[in-house]
Amino acid sequence: MRPIPVDDPTDPRLAPYTAMRERDLVGREGRFIVEGEVTLRVMLSEGARFRAESVLLAPERMEGLAELLADRPEGVPVYVAAKAVMSAVAGFPIHRGVLAVGLRGAEPSLALPPAPAPGLVVGLVGLTNHDNVGGLFRNAAAFGADGVLMDAATCDPLYRKAIRVSAGAALTVPFARLPDGAALLAFADAHGLVPLALSPAGRETLTDLTPPRRALLLLGTEGPGLPRELMARARTIRIAMAPGFDSLNVATAGALALHHLAAGRLG
Structure with missing residues (x-):
């Protein structure tokens, strides 16, 4: 034509x-x-x-x-x-x-390999910045995550700028939207995923964490972070930083965490 x-x-x-x-x-x-x-x-x-x-x-x-x-x-x-x-x-x-x-087609769903196969999913809670969402989709693709889950408040990964920032990963990485953080935790429970909440207030340091075979990495918006009630039901992790500083861009923090969690799956 x-x-x-x-x-x-x-x-x-x-x-x-x-x-x-x-x-x-x-x-x-x-x-x-x-x-x-x-x-x-x-x-x-x-x-x-x-x-x-x-x-x-x-x-x-x-x-x-x-x-x-x-x-x-x-x-x-x-x-x-x-x-x-x-x-x-x-x-x-x-x-x-x-x-x-x-x-767009029909609203997509997220299918995972059944346990005990390895599984890694990124969970986004309240992320309203298209650059961060696009960056996290790019990270998910780079480190071989099986997909991305989003709550209702997270912005559309098919927004023009999010697609561009993701280098097209938003068009290839499987994703699905659920109502809220509680629904993401229910998904984790149903699929045998260990929920890991990334926060400066996390109880465990990322580098000391032995990556679970199947995990849901939960990331919240910069500033407020993840809801307290969600963190109370997850295993909380933090990234060690220089004294007096505890803040990273969420896409950067997500990349570090995904690299650690996916280390055994990468070539």
Whole structure:
């Protein structure tokens, strides 16, 4: 299928891309936006969990992506528009010249290998920063976690910026959303996962912890951290730091903890 040129920002075929910045936070009728070459390549790869509906490119990006687009799934149109047109559609200046619309499909669930096989899941509680959520999905992919669970308050990992920060991992790492922290603990109990709550107030030091064979790593928002009632029902761990300092960005702290917990699974 040849690329389809579009020179009118009001063309109805570009409607899913309209006013991206304003509409990203509230969803797009089962759609989401992917931005940039790295995430487009992930979206069109065999490992992606979501299907592309269309691609929108600036003309100068066509040559470098020609081979990728030639192998795209049947029925995925590629629209080509000047950056000025793309910017008018999106509602802000487009610099990368690469956009795509993905289809969410049914609300995903998280399937784990049954015990006694090893298992490692990341649990996010109250994380409302898209950079942190994207970073944690990237960490989960890098250290071979089986998936990510989120409570209702955690932001959407398919928000455009979260996907970009995750380097596309939000499109490949299995995830599911549960109502609250108690539901995450119930999931851990049902699947034989040891709940590990990461907090500066943790009773055990991460480096002294023998990684459980199956674990749920719980991470809370920066500042308030994990709810006290959730920590009371979990094994609490902390990362040792220099005297007088006990704070790390949650994505950084999560990376350190995941590396330690996954050490026996990494090549």
